[in-house]
Amino acid sequence: MTTQVTTPNEVLPPPTERYTILGWLHKNLFSDWFNSILSIIAGAFVFVIVRGLLRWLFVTAQWAAINDNISLYMKGQYPGAEDWRLWLLIYLAVLLTGLMWGVFMRRTSAITWVLMMMPLILGGWVFALGKPSWWLVALLDIVGIAGYLLAKRFPQTSKRLTVTLLLLYMPLVILVIRGFGETGFLPRVGTNLWGGLLLSLLLAIIGIVFSFPIGVLLALGRQSKMPALKTLSIIYIEVIRGVPLITLLFMGQVMLPFFLPAGLTIDRVIRAVVAIIMFAAAYMAENVRGGLQSIPQGQFEAADAIGLSGMQKMVHIILPQALRTVIPVLVGQFIGLFKDTSLVALVGLLDLLGIARGILANPSYIGRQLEVFAFIALIYWIFSYAMSYAARRLEISLGVGER
Amino acid sequence: MSRKLLIVLAVLILSVLVLGACASNTTADKPAEQTASEPAPQEQPATKSTLDVVKERGKIICGVNQAVPGFGFLQSDGSFAGFDIDFCKALSAAVFGDTSKVEYRPLNAKQRFTALQGGEIDVLIRNTTWTLTRDTELGANFAPTTFYDGQGITVRKDSGVNTLEDLAGGSICVAAGTTTELNLADQMAARGIDYTPVVFETADETTGAYLDGRCDAYTTDKSGLVARMSLFPNPEEHKILDETLSKEPLGPVVRQGDDQWFDIVKWVVFATFTGEEMNINSQNVDDAKANATDPNVRKLLGLEGDMGQKLGLSNDWAYNIIKMVGNYAEIYDRNLGPDTVFNLARGLNASWVDGGLLYAPPIR
Numbered sequence: 001m002t003t004q005v006t007t008p009n010e011v012l013p014p015p016t017e018r019y020t021i022l023g024w025l026h027k028n029l030f031s032d033w034f035n036s037i038l039s040i041i042a043g044a045f046v047f048v049i050v051r052g053l054l055r056w057l058f059v060t061a062q063w064a065a066i067n068d069n070i071s072l073y074m075k076g077q078y079p080g081a082e083d084w085r086l087w088l089l090i091y092l093a094v095l096l097t098g099l100m101w102g103v104f105m106r107r108t109s110a111i112t113w114v115l116m117m118m119p120l121i122l123g124g125w126v127f128a129l130g131k132p133s134w135w136l137v138a139l140l141d142i143v144g145i146a147g148y149l150l151a152k153r154f155p156q157t158s159k160r161l162t163v164t165l166l167l168l169y170m171p172l173v174i175l176v177i178r179g180f181g182e183t184g185f186l187p188r189v190g191t192n193l194w195g196g197l198l199l200s201l202l203l204a205i206i207g208i209v210f211s212f213p214i215g216v217l218l219a220l221g222r223q224s225k226m227p228a229l230k231t232l233s234i235i236y237i238e239v240i241r242g243v244p245l246i247t248l249l250f251m252g253q254v255m256l257p258f259f260l261p262a263g264l265t266i267d268r269v270i271r272a273v274v275a276i277i278m279f280a281a282a283y284m285a286e287n288v289r290g291g292l293q294s295i296p297q298g299q300f301e302a303a304d305a306i307g308l309s310g311m312q313k314m315v316h317i318i319l320p321q322a323l324r325t326v327i328p329v330l331v332g333q334f335i336g337l338f339k340d341t342s343l344v345a346l347v348g349l350l351d352l353l354g355i356a357r358g359i360l361a362n363p364s365y366i367g368r369q370l371e372v373f374a375f376i377a378l379i380y381w382i383f384s385y386a387m388s389y390a391a392r393r394l395e396i397s398l399g400v401g402e403r
Numbered sequence: 404m405s406r407k408l409l410i411v412l413a414v415l416i417l418s419v420l421v422l423g424a425c426a427s428n429t430t431a432d433k434p435a436e437q438t439a440s441e442p443a444p445q446e447q448p449a450t451k452s453t454l455d456v457v458k459e460r461g462k463i464i465c466g467v468n469q470a471v472p473g474f475g476f477l478q479s480d481g482s483f484a485g486f487d488i489d490f491c492k493a494l495s496a497a498v499f500g501d502t503s504k505v506e507y508r509p510l511n512a513k514q515r516f517t518a519l520q521g522g523e524i525d526v527l528i529r530n531t532t533w534t535l536t537r538d539t540e541l542g543a544n545f546a547p548t549t550f551y552d553g554q555g556i557t558v559r560k561d562s563g564v565n566t567l568e569d570l571a572g573g574s575i576c577v578a579a580g581t582t583t584e585l586n587l588a589d590q591m592a593a594r595g596i597d598y599t600p601v602v603f604e605t606a607d608e609t610t611g612a613y614l615d616g617r618c619d620a621y622t623t624d625k626s627g628l629v630a631r632m633s634l635f636p637n638p639e640e641h642k643i644l645d646e647t648l649s650k651e652p653l654g655p656v657v658r659q660g661d662d663q664w665f666d667i668v669k670w671v672v673f674a675t676f677t678g679e680e681m682n683i684n685s686q687n688v689d690d691a692k693a694n695a696t697d698p699n700v701r702k703l704l705g706l707e708g709d710m711g712q713k714l715g716l717s718n719d720w721a722y723n724i725i726k727m728v729g730n731y732a733e734i735y736d737r738n739l740g741p742d743t744v745f746n747l748a749r750g751l752n753a754s755w756v757d758g759g760l761l762y763a764p765p766i767r
């Protein structure tokens with residue numbers, strides 16, 4: 001390299017590389033004999049794998065086990081006449097998403113993405129409820145965008161509406177899905193009929209929603225200066241973290257009946273949910289503690305200096321920063337939790353995996369393990385990836401990493 | 404600062420507790436509704452018979468396995484079907500005159516007896532082997548065996564294995580937590596054969612591992628072996644050894660301490676046997692009832708003798724079973740017989756008239 005002295009207006013742009021396909025191939029794959037051999041081996045390997053996969057997908061695989069049972073995978077034995085309840089909840093969820101983006105997100109670039117993602121995911125689910133009505137899915141998009149526009153048009157009203165809906169949504173979900181009374185408008189649908197993806201999602205969402213506040217409390221408890229509180233938090237966290245989730249689930253399903261008075265039974269789904277919440281809260285606590293410890297002492301002192309009370313300090317200064325720091329970890333945990341819900345299949349609940357096992361025992365579909373498990377793996381992946389994607393958008397919006 | 408924090412924490416914990424209480428209130432309605440018909444916790448549970456509980460609840464809670472080919476599985480419309488399921492339906496037909504009054508509760512092998520003892524289910528019909536320990540220590544009562552099974556071993560034909568002894572030093576694939584695993588260990592220990600068990604959680608995994616060549620042999624109940632082998636890529640390359648490692652009588656199980664309910668479950672099974680013995684099936688049962696002159700048939704179908712009332716049921720209990728579910732032969736053929744992929748020979752499960760073990764005491 002020779003050093004050239006140039007005046008500013010003589011600065012040349014860096015040379016742009018222009019290759020033909022052959023040129024690109026030569027540079028990247030066949031630059032010398034060793035690379036060429038590697039490229040050929042890798043190419044052959046990819047070719048064999050892809051060919052095998054395609055052949056399996058389109059020739060060998062028999063998809064009847066999926067096609068015939070799609071509504072079973074999605075909602076288990078939930079009665080078809082009550083599908084409208086699930087629709088209602090999905091519409092509400094999309095509206096809520098639209099409102100939330102309108103109200104809370106300052107940058108609008110992400111909006112289009114998420115508004116497209118949500119209805120597509122939910123739409124796929126809805127589609128699978130057994131009635132392939134695309135217009136209902138399209139309507140979902142419209143509802144979502146309407147929510148967003150509403151939020152932009154009437155910020156104050158929408159904010160109150162959004163917060164109210166947000167707080168009421170989970171209880172509403174449980175109430176609507178479950179219903180009450182033997183007859184009437186919303187007849188009760190026993191939890192024994194909840195199944196498939198519906199049950200998996202419910203377990204995961206309830207687990208996440210409830211374990212989060214408990215986890216934050218436990219983290220604060222562990223950081224607290226009160227010896228009793230601190231000891232209890234530590235004992236809880238360490239005991240629960242030292243036990244596999246499947247053990248907790250088995251305790252709930254097998255041991256609990258012995259401790260209850262004769263004749264009293266607690267719903268099996270509730271037992272599973274409680275075990276999942278207990279388990280997730282302990283991990284959540286440690287993740288949040290990581291966030292709390294990353295906050296510099298100066299932040300605490302600054303909060304004290306401007307005369308904030310202990311609670312104000314936590315709520316307005318420390319927690320927002322701490323939680324923002326640990327978003328990636330928390331999302332990782334949520335994704336793990338969602339996949340962990342498949343363990344309930346081992347204690348006899350008919351979640352996505354449980355339903356799959358029941359279908360595989362049907363003589364008509366025996367031996368179709370590969371297709372069925374590939375299908376439910378795809379479903380788990382779609383939801384996990386959607387969570388991960390939404391979290392990345394959230395990180396960008398909140399400016400994580402640009403403190 | 405720390406005091407205020409403490410107050411905040413206290414309030415938050417309290418709110419979580421309240422929330423939890425609310426949640427369990429909304430969701431505890433179900434058990435509350437269940438227990439409203441079941442004895443309230445304060446009462447003595449023994450004062451109310453299982454039959455009364457079941458009738459008040461309006462359905463039988465039947466513990467099943469939802470993932471055994473032929474015995475219990477999910478159909479595309481979301482309903483359960485299978486050999487075991489049909490006996491749940493027969494029980495429902497006898498008690499309610501309607502096969503749909505059953506809540507099926509899928510249970511795994513480890514939780515089934517706890518569920519029975521804890522009163523979560525009324526009857527367990529889930530390919531459960533009758534053993535002395537289970538009958539005594541687990542507080543269970545076994546109704547007549549509905550399916551006589553025995554543990555067998557599948558090997559590859561070209562492996563040259565013909566007896567258990569030939570498997571010395573080999574590995575055997577087996578499912579965990581079942582009597583199968585224990586029987587295998589007992590038999591091999593008794594004969595002093597050295598082997599490596601390769602243990603899996605489910606039957607699918609076990610067969611998969613065997614087919615992948617991870618074990619020299621694969622063991623489970625012979626009915627299961629036959630069912631699985633029919634689905635192997637090349638069934639003709641495998642064979643089942645003649646030796647039977649164990650007796651596996653499978654049948655319904657009820658809680659100890661309620662003889663009336665035990666009697667009902669027993670006689671529901673016997674009614675299906677009797678139907679076959681008398682050649683009465685779901686097709687001809689109406690004819691048989693209209694033209695019955697044989698006192699035994701008349702007693703079975705509720706035309707004389709008040710047999711149903713003696714059980715605490717209506718007198719057409721057996722008629723309902725046969726009409727709505729069928730006799731034993733129909734149940735067997737529907738789920739395991741020649742028209743199914745399993746095509747399982749009746750063997751020990753034939754009526755005693757045909758040289759099998761199914762023998763019902765007289766209904767009189």
